[in-house]
Amino acid sequence: MYCRNCGENIGLKHECSNCHTLAGDGNQYCPHCGSKVSAWASKCPHCNTSFIAEEVLEARELNGHSKLGMALLAFFLGGWGIHCFVMGEPKKGMLRIILTLACGIGSIVALIDMVLIIIGRYEYNPEGYLW
Ligand SMILES: [Zn+2]
Ligand SMILES: [Zn+2]
Incomplete structure (x- = not known):
């Protein structure tokens, strides 16, 4: 999965090695495809993953x-x-x-x-x- 804070691919790690945000925290990127999303989106417009x-x-x-x-x-x-x-x-x-x-x-x-x-x-x- 991708870091929701910086969009880095973090695989299965529970913390992003780039920005040290916990997996799932943040609201800038889709955890599934890594696309930039709007902070208030409840799902990804690209891959339809619900956040x-x-x-x-x-x-x-x-x-x-x-x-x-x-x-x-x-x-x-x-x-x-x-x-x-x-x-x-x-x-x-x-x-x-x-x-x-x-x-x-x-x-x-x-x-x-x-x-x-x-x-x-x-x-x-x-x-x-x-x-
Ligand atoms: Zn990050
Ligand atoms: Zn997505």
Whole structure:
């Protein structure tokens, strides 16, 4: 496998000899094919290897927050981006406030958030603005 931190081929070693990162740690490279991947990707766009176990993925989806709690927040206070701020996505939160103040569609975006949260398609992404 490849080092997820620097992309070095580390074979079956448990630590990268190049950067001393433990095997599996890091988020820059695919462990299967060594391709550079985006830090928040949950699987490799080149070889389709999933980087994280399903249950970890599920927890990471809402940055560890409960589905029900986030869906309720999105429903009641979504126009003010509260669910985004709670999950640690300030950029998304700001955009929803701007949309609410500028044209009143922040709560529509938040309703879409709520649906995505409920069906498990919401993706925690602190760098994202819309989704
Ligand atoms: Zn390394
Ligand atoms: Zn790959």
